[in-house]
Amino acid sequence: MIMNSKITQKAAFFFFLLATLLIVIPVGLIVFIIVIKGAPAISWDFLFSMPRDGMRAGGIFPAIIGTICLVVGSIAFALPIGVLAAIYLSEYSRDNLLTRIIKLAIVNLSGVPSVIFGLFGLALFVVFLGFGASILAGSLTLGIMVLPIIIAASRVALESVPMSFREVSLSLGASKWQTIRHIVLPNAIPGIMTGTILEIGRAAGETAPILFTVAAFYLPQLPKSIFDQAMALPYHLYVISTQVPNVDEKIRYGTALVLLALVLSVNLIAIIIRYKLRKNKKW
């Protein structure tokens, strides 16, 4: 019996280890393959010049710039709205049917497939509001896509600030807004930032929301205003992989590597910031 239970335990541990490795191996392989195949393509010219010969040569500079514009635009839109909504939901709203419906709607919104956001953006921003396919329409679409997660992360961050801090501040005669502004918000910023930075990675990598709202198939020039179309890395990758024949594998993997590096480095920054701020946490 004792032998038996030991064997069972060992078997269980083995399967746990296996399950863990199964997560790590694909991630490692993806990074490995993309780095190996993409690294030879990376050069100054590849990163900072326009595509040529129907995207079979040259660089991906406009796609990099387009993606950066879209990320900045979407976060500039989603962060303030998300944080304000989170402050309202966690600090001001009473628990009633309406706020429960709102909270439920936000949770569900984060589960909506990204292509639906793309169609929504096409209908609202591109057609109805008449922005056309533009950086503005794409940014707003991506912004709406990342909004639910930013709200959720901000709410968690705000609600994790101890109630006692609020009570102390109020008991000293501070108003509710002063309490939020000087005590709650500063202590919630690490959590809000982590959520936001992770969503930057998502906004940079999504293809479907920008498909109808901003992405240009081939546009060998930089956007001049937010009403211009732009190339973007994920869509560019899709185009050169499936729509354009005879693109050198090196260029495809090089593009993938740039996108991956962009997203992973943003995530890395999030981890570092969170670590540093947690170390400074004083309670």
Place this chain on the structure above:
Amino acid sequence: MVKINSKNLNIWFDKIQVLKNINIQIQSNEILSIIGPSNSGKTSFLRSLNRMNELEPTSKIDGLIEFDGTNIKDMNVELLRQKVGMVFALPLPLPLSIFDNVAYGARMHGIKNKQKLQEIVEKALNHAYIWDEVKDRLNESAFKLSGGQQQRLCIARTLAVEPEVILFDEPCSGLDPISTAKVEETMLQLKNDYTIVLVTNNVKQAARVADRTAFFLSGELVELDQTDKIFTAPSDQRTDGYIRGKFG
């Protein structure tokens, strides 16, 4: 002079009545202590004096509390809390430096002048008898202080907004005997300038510092009298039983 007057005060949390018809007059410059077993409504009474119970959405309050003759419901709540300060059961420094903790209230009330803030902080820390211990480390985090020092810092923080009444909610429940003695000494000194309401689980503490003592049981005020009388010849048998340690 009556500083705070509670008339027929009833409080419910989520339909459970925690205070029943409380009538207490708190005199200026006295230390009124409130004793009683847990769940007797002591803290709820204290928190109704600076309207902190309102933060609890399920609370329902009935009756009248007057501060200097004014119904506190008619007062601006920030002004009321400025005049009626509170020290909590556990030392609760804000996640700020020692200086910023004490200056917090003044800053929230619009004082920006650095020199003025410096004066306020020094005066408050002096009044709480902690200045000598912290004067060289004002910019350190308040969390680096010991528990007893933190609690005296919290007292200083309350004093810095220049209240007229200070509510102490079991201020020594987390402290060692030496820190407790220091906090009690502080309270006795503060009596000259402030009105103090002290909720305590420690009956002996009430005997040591209070002028008058109220005994709460199950949300009712059983007895309120001079501390000497409560501890030597209480009129109610339940009071006698509690202070002798027969229950509680």
